[in-house]
Amino acid sequence: MSSSALPFFLFFFFFFLHLLLLPPCCVCCSRHLLLHAGAGANSSSSLADMLQVTHGGANGSVTDGLRRYLARFGYASSAPDDADGRVVVSLYQSTLGLPVTGRLDAPTLDLLATPRCGVPDLQHSSQANATATATARFAFFDGQPRWARAPGHFLLTYAVLSTPPYQPLPLPRKAVRGAFRAAFARWARVIPVRFRETRDYNTADVRVGFLAGDHGDGEPFDGPLGVLGHAFSPPSGQLHLDAAERWAVGDLDAAGAGAVDLESVATHEIGHVLGLAHSSAPDAVMYPSLKPRTRKAELTLDDVRGVQALYGSNPRFSLSSLSEPDTSSASASAPAAAITRSPGKKTTIVLLLLLLC
Numbered sequence: 001m002s003s004s005a006l007p008f009f010l011f012f013f014f015f016f017l018h019l020l021l022l023p024p025c026c027v028c029c030s031r032h033l034l035l036h037a038g039a040g041a042n043s044s045s046s047l048a049d050m051l052q053v054t055h056g057g058a059n060g061s062v063t064d065g066l067r068r069y070l071a072r073f074g075y076a077s078s079a080p081d082d083a084d085g086r087v088v089v090s091l092y093q094s095t096l097g098l099p100v101t102g103r104l105d106a107p108t109l110d111l112l113a114t115p116r117c118g119v120p121d122l123q124h125s126s127q128a129n130a131t132a133t134a135t136a137r138f139a140f141f142d143g144q145p146r147w148a149r150a151p152g153h154f155l156l157t158y159a160v161l162s163t164p165p166y167q168p169l170p171l172p173r174k175a176v177r178g179a180f181r182a183a184f185a186r187w188a189r190v191i192p193v194r195f196r197e198t199r200d201y202n203t204a205d206v207r208v209g210f211l212a213g214d215h216g217d218g219e220p221f222d223g224p225l226g227v228l229g230h231a232f233s234p235p236s237g238q239l240h241l242d243a244a245e246r247w248a249v250g251d252l253d254a255a256g257a258g259a260v261d262l263e264s265v266a267t268h269e270i271g272h273v274l275g276l277a278h279s280s281a282p283d284a285v286m287y288p289s290l291k292p293r294t295r296k297a298e299l300t301l302d303d304v305r306g307v308q309a310l311y312g313s314n315p316r317f318s319l320s321s322l323s324e325p326d327t328s329s330a331s332a333s334a335p336a337a338a339i340t341r342s343p344g345k346k347t348t349i350v351l352l353l354l355l356l357c
């Protein structure tokens with residue numbers, strides 16, 4: 001090494017040494033993002049108030065507010081004499097894949113406070129299909145209703161409505177249409193059913209719209225977070241989303257706290273439109289809960305097996321082509337990106353030092 005190169009070498013040596021000894025900035029930032037986003041994701045204070053989980057959790061008891069909340073999703077009638085609520089809490093935990101403790105422990109309170117679909121969890125025939133396996137978590141509605149059309153590929157039309165009684169679209173129409181087009185395509189890929197958007201609202205098989213509060217079907221929406229949407233089993237075709245949510249498409253990192261991914265909820269509710277009830281597999285699209293700023297739109301094996309049990313398989317689809325579940329969030333993706341970048345930077349630094357030496 002020549003003497004003229006020595007200053008450059010010393011500069012780069014100490015500069016890279018500084019980088020190696022200090023924690024990577026991206027990790028610091030990602031931890032900050034994680035904490036910030038986590039606070040936003042769990043800031044559903046109105047929901048906590050409604051559930052009265054603060055007092056109930058501290059005492060280990062189930063309050064009347066929590067009983068009403070659980071009853072709304074089908075968990076009450078099975079335990080009429082459950083004075084301390086352990087039975088109904090155990091039922092909630094076992095149905096949704098939580099450790100069954102019978103107590104309002106941290107995982108249970110976290111799930112209770114997580115926004116979810118308004119369709120009850122227990123008004124269906126659980127895995128009542130001959131094709132279901134011991135590991136299947138999918139479920140159907142009572143009687144296993146499905147769209148009954150001619151065998152083979154058939155067509156369902158859908159319309160996105162925005163005139164009264166539906167609310168104006170919360171995002172540009174192009175963005176809403178794109179989210180639903182992608183959501184319908186996920187299901188069409190795995191079953192022999194095609195979906196086509198139509199402007200003929202009166203004849204559309206599936207009618208999609210944003211509604212607010214009590215909108216006349218006995219399932220009122222509750223404002224931001226809480227219940228995000230609901231849909232009815234075949235052949236209703238009604239798919240309703242809560243107009244009070246902060247709906248988002250695309251970049252969830254840029255979405256504000258409390259934002260809800262439209263495409264993820266659309267994919268879930270279309271599953272109901274096709275005849276799937278809630279799955280107890282937490283990774284499944286048909287699991288009822290979805291944290292804010294979280295994307296969960298890719299069908300899992302459980303979702304695919306469930307819907308194929310109703311409609312058969314799209315002949316062009318192979319289970320081996322199923323990708324890993326796309327479950328990501330603004331809070332979760334940041335540290336993952338930081339972790340992948342950090343070793344890469346250190347590897348580059350080591351290589352540079354070796355070359356310089």
Ligand SMILES: [Zn+2]
Binds near residue numbers: 117268269272278
């Ligand atoms: Zn649902």
Ligand SMILES: [Zn+2]
Binds near residue numbers: 219
């Ligand atoms: Zn409704």
